[in-house]
Amino acid sequence: GAGVSQSPSNKVTEKGKDVELRCDPISGHTALYWYRQSLGQGLEFLIYFQGNSAPDKSGLPSDRFSAERTGGSVSTLTIQRTQQEDSAVYLCASSSRSGNNEQFFGPGTRLTVL
Amino acid sequence: EDQVTQSPEALRLQEGESSSLNCSYTVSGLRGLFWYRQDPGKGPEFLFTLYSAGEEKEKERLKATLTKKESFLHITAPKPEDSATYLCAVRLLMDSSYKLIFGSGTRLLVRP
Numbered sequence: 001g002a003g004v005s006q007s008p009s010n011k012v013t014e015k016g017k018d019v020e021l022r023c024d025p026i027s028g029h030t031a032l033y034w035y036r037q038s039l040g041q042g043l044e045f046l047i048y049f050q051g052n053s054a055p056d057k058s059g060l061p062s063d064r065f066s067a068e069r070t071g072g073s074v075s076t077l078t079i080q081r082t083q084q085e086d087s088a089v090y091l092c093a094s095s096s097r098s099g100n101n102e103q104f105f106g107p108g109t110r111l112t113v114l
Numbered sequence: 115e116d117q118v119t120q121s122p123e124a125l126r127l128q129e130g131e132s133s134s135l136n137c138s139y140t141v142s143g144l145r146g147l148f149w150y151r152q153d154p155g156k157g158p159e160f161l162f163t164l165y166s167a168g169e170e171k172e173k174e175r176l177k178a179t180l181t182k183k184e185s186f187l188h189i190t191a192p193k194p195e196d197s198a199t200y201l202c203a204v205r206l207l208m209d210s211s212y213k214l215i216f217g218s219g220t221r222l223l224v225r226p
Contacts, residue, residue: 004157033213042118042218043158043201048211056211091157095212102148103214105157 002026004106006092012112013082021077021109025094032075033095033103034067038088046090049075082113116141120202120217127224130191135200135220138184143207147185148214149178150201158201161187192224 005024013019025032034046045059049069060066064082069075079086089110093103117140127133139147146165150158162171164180171178175196177188187200199221203214 031212035214035216043203043214043216045213045215048213056213059213093157102160102163104160105150107155107157 004092004094004104006090006106006109008109009107010110010112012114014114015084016081018078018080019082019111021079021090021111023075023077023092023094023106025073025075025092026096026104027073029094029096029104030072031095031097031101031103032069033093034075034077035091035093036088037091037108043091046077079111082111084113087111087113116204116206116215118202118204118215118217120200120220122220123218124221125223127189127192127222129193129224129226132188132190132192134189135187135222136184137187137202137217139202139204140183141204141206141215145205145207145209145212147180148203148205149185149187150203152199152201152219161200189222192222194224194226197222197224 007022032049035043037043047067048056051072052069064080067077089108091108093105095101095103119138121136149161152158162178167182169180175190179186199219201219203216
């Protein structure tokens with residue numbers, strides 16, 4: 001596609017449920033990033049993929065968070081046993097290769113945990 | 115600790131009133147400094163990358179500059195459509211993941 005797409009755009013879930021967030025990067029982009037933007041806070045890094053491997057998972061806040069990428073393209077961020085503090089906008093970005101290239105962001109998924 | 119600080123948090127301007135947004139950074143080594151624009155309900159939109167002190171880049175009414183400690187985003191004769199949150203981010207020299215470290219942003223409102 002022309003840009004990074006994410007689905008769903010909005011997700012409301014109950015505390016304790018699992019959720020899956022999807023990211024479709026720009027075709028051909030090998031690097032993929034997940035960030036989280038909480039109300040009143042800046043974007044914080046979660047995880048980085050180069051191809052299908054994740055050499056940097058240092059931003060994942062707990063072991064309830066995991067992510068995978070298949071075929072060097074689509075990525076899924078999974079949050080298990082959601083908590084209210086997980087409520088945020090989850091943003092995905094891709095770039096043509098790791099390095100100094102700019103990252104292009106998707107529209108985000110707004111997650112609300114009740 | 116690597117840190118990015120943006121000021122002011124919010125800025126209100128009249129249409130045509132030029133001003134500057136500040137991004138100061140304290141990092142172990144800078145690989146690049148990035149400016150993004152974010153509209154409500156949307157993802158950040160890339161504006162500029164600056165790599166070394168003294169570098170400047172321009173796009174329409176926006177001009178970004180970089181020193182060894184800070185970056186400025188100058189807005190000349192702004193229009194209401196320039197209203198958005200402007201985000202500054204740095205990429206660290208020794209970080210092989212090339213992830214971005216963001217400031218908390220400046221919310222700009224330009225009134226007609």
